[in-house]
Each structure stands twice: as C-alpha cells, then as structure tokens.
Amino acid sequence: MARRTGKHTILLDTMPVVLSWAAVGGKLEGEGPLGGQFDEINEDSYYGEKTWEKAESAMQKQALTLALKKAGLKGEDLQFIFAGDLLNQSLSATFAHRDWGVPFVGLYGACSTMSESLALAALFVEAGYARLCAAATSSHFCTAERQFRFPLEYGGQRTPSAQWTATASGAAVLGAQGRGPRVKAVTLGAIVDMGTTDANNMGAAMAPSAADTLKKFLEDTGTTTADYDMIVTGDLGQVGSALLGELLAKDGISLESRHNDCGLLLYDREKQTQVESGGSGCGCSASVLCSYLLPALQNKEVKDILFMATGALMSTTSSQQGESIPGVCHLVHLTGGA
C-alpha cells in the first residue's frame, strides 16, 4: 500500500510495472539521435490524414495501439486511459481515444502531460483501481506552430531560445503484475511562476518548476542526485537546462553529468539547427521516454531514472493579455526492469 513520505511524495509500495510502450515520430525525429529506436517513423506530416490535427490524433492512437500489441493486449483490457495534449480542448487525445470504449481521464499539463499521465496511471494501479491502464500524449510541429505562434506559410524567424515542437507521440501500458521497469515514487508538482513572459523562452519559464519539484522529491525521500543514474527533464532545452543547473546550485544541489533533457536528447542540435534550443511539446518527453528511457531501464543499462516532464501553462490569450508563464513539473521515479 502506498504511503506519503515527506510533504509531497508518494512511495508506491507495489511498484506498478510499465509493461509495454511505443514511440511514433515524424521525419525530423527519425533523423535525430533516437530515430532508430522509435517504433514507427512516418515522413508524411499528414500521417495519411486530411489535416495535421487529425494526423496528431492518429499518431497518438497508433502509439497506444503499438504499445498494447507489444504486451499482447487489446484496448478493452484497459480500465483507464490517462491522456492529454497541447491543442485547444485536448483535441488530439480526445479523438485518439474516442473509439476504445475505455474510461477516459482527460488531462491538461502542457508538456508535462507524459509524467502527469504516467503518475496517475501508476497511482491508479497501486490503489487497486485498475489492473491495467494506459498513459499517452502527443504533439505535432504543425498543429502547435499554427495554434500558438504563426501560420506555417508565414515562415516566421525563430529566436535562439525558441524550442521545436516535436511531431511525436508516446504511450505506455501499466499494470499491477508482469515484467518491466517499475514506478517507485511520484511527486506531483505545484505551479511555479517566476514572472517570465517570453513565449519564445519556455525553457526559462519551466526551469523553476523543475527545480522546485526535484528539491521537494530529494527532501522527501532523503536522497541526493547521486542516488539516480539519470535525471531527465523535459523539455527545458539548452537555455532552460542551464538555468535549472544554476537554480539548483544555489541550494547546493549538483546535477553533474546525471542530468539530461528530453528536448536535447531528441534532436542533434549541431546538425538539426532549426530546433534552436531543443525540442518541446508533449510528444517530445513522451517519445524520449518510450524510445530511450524505458528501453534503457529494461535492458539494465541504467537502474534509476527520475523522469520529470515540465509544462508551460500559457495560452495565446494569456500571453496577449500580458500574463507571465507559469510552469509545472511532475516527477516519476522509474526503476530498472526485472
């Protein structure tokens, strides 16, 4: 039975299992360092659909379909699907999951959605509310760009601190029993707003929330960063990652070489220069989790990972009205497969 430890962390005593997972990506993601580890790369930005929104939705459905297939399961075996995305009214997730006939818990955590959905799925399994459930999310460069920034046809210039919304999806199936990496602890984060207003520098807006959640987790568990093989934020990019290091250093916490960021792992910034500060979007951390982190745990390359997806909780309306950009970061402690 789970128990709270410290003020903010829940230890999952049964350690729910991540039974299977899948990552689906687009052309640019396929050309990146993790491209070969994706379950499916589709170079058609429309994914065979008529619109980019339908494409994103189809990708998210496909990620869950592939994850279920790997575990020998069907949609009807799931008790809950936890999912969301970046689009207005969570369009991609809703349409991706409307035909399963499975209870749907819609989430909104911006780019933190993969850790939010993974955390809730694990907590539902731990509590006995579900034997099997799924966590999924997605993003698409073209749907995000035209919703949040400019029409694609405009060809707007990007700043060096800007991040590139990944065209990708990730889905994971969690269960009470079986083989696979396990969820050991969860720290759901509070919203942190340090007053950043530059929508082209979301890494800086989200770094304080990542620092806040990590500090709380370490304090609650009485551990240090040295106790984990990898501490993976997503998606702070280059600018936000540097800021995270500075913020933690003030509290005497050193990340050293343990830290990486999904936005930096997904692309090769030297070759794929258009990504500027790195990747972003719900699908970035979701696909890095499902193409790289979970397999690394499964293959025993690493033992303990803190997966910390971060979200910038702004909208075009809030930016137009002069509001700052609140961030949130949810942490999931994943431990090696058995």
Next chain:
Amino acid sequence: MARRTGKHTILLDTMPVVLSWAAVGGKLEGEGPLGGQFDEINEDSYYGEKTWEKAESAMQKQALTLALKKAGLKGEDLQFIFAGDLLNQSLSATFAHRDWGVPFVGLYGACSTMSESLALAALFVEAGYARLCAAATSSHFCTAERQFRFPLEYGGQRTPSAQWTATASGAAVLGAQGRGPRVKAVTLGAIVDMGTTDANNMGAAMAPSAADTLKKFLEDTGTTTADYDMIVTGDLGQVGSALLGELLAKDGISLESRHNDCGLLLYDREKQTQVESGGSGCGCSASVLCSYLLPALQNKEVKDILFMATGALMSTTSSQQGESIPGVCHLVHLTGGA
C-alpha cells in the same frame, strides 16, 4: 480500501467526506432559482479584473478560497488541487491555482470537469494519497462565447437547442475525516461519439455518454434508478435531457421524476429565455453542486444523489474540420451528510 465492482465502478469503502464547498456566480445566475444559495454573486462580468479571462480565473480562485475558509483551512493544508476549465490550455484553472503552492493536477473534461475532479479527489483521499484535497472548475459566458462561437459584439442569434454558458465557479474540499456528504462510488466514463455535429446542440451530443455511464453504474452496482433520490446530469439542457430519457427507455431504464439537469436547475427558462435549452459550461454543474446538491445532502433533504457531469469534447478546430462531437460523462455517487 476501495474495490472495483463490475467492469467500470469503484466503491470507496472509506467514503471520503466533502468537508466544504462554495459557489460563485454572475448576475444572471444570481437571478436564477438557485441565486439565493450561492456564496457570492458578483454582477460585474469583469469581476474587478481587466479581462473576462482574468475574471473567470479570479472567480475560480475565490470559490476555492471561500470553500477553504468554511472548513477553517488554508491553501497550504491541501495536498492536491484537481481543476480544469473550458478555455484553451485551461487558462482559468492554471492562473486560479498558481499561487497556492499546492501540487496541481490539471484536467480537461469540458463540462464534465466537476465530476472528473471530484472523482479524482475522492479516489486520492480513499487511497491515502491525500488527507485533504480540492476539486474546482469554472466557466464564463463571455470567455466561452468569444472562444467557441462569436465575438460578443456580433450579437449572434441563438438556436432553441443552444445552451447558455454559466458565469460561475464551484469548488469543494475533500478529506478523509470529518462531517459532510460522502463519496460512495465513482464511475469514470468512456468517450461516446454518436456522430452529432451540431455545435449548437451539445445536449444531444452528450446525452449518449450520460446514458452509457449510468447504465454501467447501475449494472455494476446491481441497483436501479429507484435507489437514488436524485439523478443529476449536467449539462444536457432541455433537449439533451429528453434524449437521455429516450435512450434509457430503450434499455428499460426509467428516470421518472428523479432526473434533473444542472443546466435546467441553474436558470428559470420561462423568465430567463435567453438561456434557450438551459445552462452549460464547467461552472454550471460545479455551481449547482455547490449551491444546491451538497447543501441538500448536508441538510438531509435527500440521501443519495448520482452527480453526472457531462462534457462535449469538441473544439472550434474539430468542428471546422467536420468532426462530430464526442461526449463523456463521469458519475459520482454522493450520500447524505452525517
């Protein structure tokens, strides 16, 4: 300890307590049949803020502030806030709850958000993940109208099946111990899409999901509608409520006089003719719950209520792209206060 019963329902053995609640509304809601039971009515559609979006956010923050005050609690006493709203990227909920410093679980369930948040809060208390947590949501006629339909200045004509987005918020505080109505069972719903495409007839789009969730709950628990004093959907309005009755009748389920709908309870359709088929918006079911249903349980006027908020999971983009409108309905069985 909770246990699943049937395929879709979770029985909460500890029966988490709804310790306190508050409803905040605008001018029209104040003039409606429940106006006198709201904790606060503010006739200023800007709620003292510069924009309607900031107003909606301030209302949601105020609803939680009032609910906490009634229970003699502070924000920092909460372990989690479950919240969402209708706006793009859940703007109102995010900004309402950014200053509490409390872990934030962002949800998107459209107008089903109050039952989604209430269900998750109860499940977290039941599992021991939280001693105290909050569920909250809101909507605002002016923010919804200009986001989903037309600029307010346009003065667009409304169809008889159209519903009126409530300017209202509701918040509830749940705990493991104390006095108040209790959460006895939860059935989270699957997405149901029967192909309705008329965004001016959301009641019809959502009625099939309400029928689906209610049927599953009755089947899982081996009960009939006669076992409940009130079965309250939200927000199907007049058109959707009639359709729900027809759909259930096909399966031999009679709602009789037990059924009511938050969209019909909030306004007097005879006098407040502009609401057409009834109220809608996350704040409609949230404020009806917190101004009428929870007090009725507390005062022992009724013993068992099935609270079933329904959501239409569309966006302007999905409608423009010719998509149908998927619906979802989450059910919470509330039982009389002690």
